[in-house]
Amino acid sequence: MRFSEEYFSKYIQGVTGSAIRDIFKLLGKPGMISFAGGNPSNRALEPEVVRGLTGEAIDRYGASILQYGPTDGLPGLREQTAKYLRESAGVHCSADNILPVQGSSQAFDLLLKALINPGDAILVESPTFLGAIQAMRIYGAKLIPMPTDEEGVIVSAAEELVKEHHPKLMYVIPTFQNPTGRTLSLERRKALAALAAKYGFVIAEDDPYRDLRYEGEALPSISSFDEEGWVVYMSSYSKYISPGLRVGAAAVPDARLLRKMVIGKQSTDVHSPLLTQAIVELYMEKNLLPGHLARIRGEYREQLNAMLDGFTELPEGTAHTLPQGGLFVWAELPEGMDALPALNRAVERGVAFVPGTHFYPEGGHENTLRLNFSMQEPADIREGMARLGAALRD
């Protein structure tokens, strides 16, 4: 072993990688019903559509699709994305505000690169997306958990934390949150935008699930209430068209901040592949998204309902969220139960999930778990919930 841990950079020391990706290694067993991932259903993917759009992209762009391209993205994709984010989420933006990136993960990474010095405070929901936790730790940020309830971040508590910690950044997933499936209420969206303007900090609004809504009314984004340019809206085509294409976008109202993110991207990967950008540009230009979303929403709703029904199989006293969309349901087992050892028993019985403790920057909450429903047929979801109930009672 040549490299001791001390040889590595300070903040990557001790970061051992995504717990979810380790759980994935358990899933090779035949017959395993996995609630552990966060992938779209294979049936929601359209390889034949992509085949056709690739041909059209090559017809349109010729050899230039294979050349170096602009760091700030393919102009047509920037236009299409600006239009989509204005219409879908009320984001105040034009093509000039849009930075196409490799999934919204890269938008967040570039925002951290532009803003964060080691020790800077970032306010996050408790619990929150574990990929984001890892990204913030690698930049040496101090993560400050904000208390949440059924309607998301509790704004009065968040304001106290802002006063105490003077954060540069707040990270929020407002719609069908990962991991809880909860949605930030309209009033709180307005209140968070006002808080950012009052105290002067950036909100990273990570909103990749918003158009996977199966009931209820869509809410305007936090960004739509931002009059002063404090909210960076991060979106992704991963959950709507394809995660494997790695196309997402940030809408950045402030031109100087956008420029710093572009500088970060220049030295990170020069630019995103043009072919994948052009495929999404054409997909949006041809207005294929609304019909596709209508189809996949119907299927996801059935899968969600099967999972919610299956909670009767879980130990008495288990609480769970009632998401109106997205890919996840969050469960809280009776006090004293521990999801970590239960995972091994569950895998033996042929079902997998992610222990909720991984989503808390401060740890603890061992009686919580995240369940994904998008990868399994309704019948398998019912069987999986029965197996999970048995494993939890073992």
Add this chain to the structure above:
Amino acid sequence: MRFSEEYFSKYIQGVTGSAIRDIFKLLGKPGMISFAGGNPSNRALEPEVVRGLTGEAIDRYGASILQYGPTDGLPGLREQTAKYLRESAGVHCSADNILPVQGSSQAFDLLLKALINPGDAILVESPTFLGAIQAMRIYGAKLIPMPTDEEGVIVSAAEELVKEHHPKLMYVIPTFQNPTGRTLSLERRKALAALAAKYGFVIAEDDPYRDLRYEGEALPSISSFDEEGWVVYMSSYSKYISPGLRVGAAAVPDARLLRKMVIGKQSTDVHSPLLTQAIVELYMEKNLLPGHLARIRGEYREQLNAMLDGFTELPEGTAHTLPQGGLFVWAELPEGMDALPALNRAVERGVAFVPGTHFYPEGGHENTLRLNFSMQEPADIREGMARLGAALRD
């Protein structure tokens, strides 16, 4: 203007972006002959081949090509790349050592993320690739320039700098270097590998041009002389197949270092697009590269010769390198001439280049310039050199 420069992270403050990308904005003028880029020739790109390979990739992988994929890359591309790097460059590697990335720029970014704390010393050639200079500055590294001559890094001088600065990393472009076109000699390749082992530092060997050789014998990589695992070999398909696909790879001998780079990539972009990886996998599997390289080498050699002939047009006393391959020729104007104001005059006359000072981390060397020949036909190269000569004499 909401964000003052002080709001941004410490090391991105003052980084104003790639000087080359600013020069590109001058190039819209009709009839401009640009020696400023580093792109492959449009005639070296094969959109019809890519169209066919995309179809085959979809036939092979189906919907899974659009799903989430492994952070450490598509297994078939890792296999093909390991085989290629063993055969082409003598790199000791198997698929397990290969990390597919977004061009070799991302390989370097992930290596910096894994290793560098602010203030750490990195030894670099003087001059060196300006994208790499920007990347190192964003990580707060201290750049130590190593003197070079016609055969590349002067090893005895490098050893003195190693003793003085205790670098964690040395960054070297050994073959047809960007910006000079020079190639590190065989003896010095061996000597640098020995130096890394003697003092214990990582060499980032950035070698994206090696198979664009138009004369002379190919040399083994520095990595081929590395018995202990200190050399990270960074390669790219950008200059051989397509820069727009953004597919490159790092060969990382040490498993712990590779793991840290994978962790960095998890939070940077989760993984590279599967479709672009599969296109390159099939390209290599079908062994299309040797014939393609043979064809483009013949064209590039003619372009290089046209440029070398054109130096008779430049002011007396101008020295230049005699590259055996790659995309660049480096020129040194007579002492006292300044390439920066000359660029404006050149652009007025319809020719562009990159002033050499941008490639020196320590600045200075205002009488140097980098000339690229791959984007222009031989007749245009001759005309461009005549215009450049006139502009320099103005």
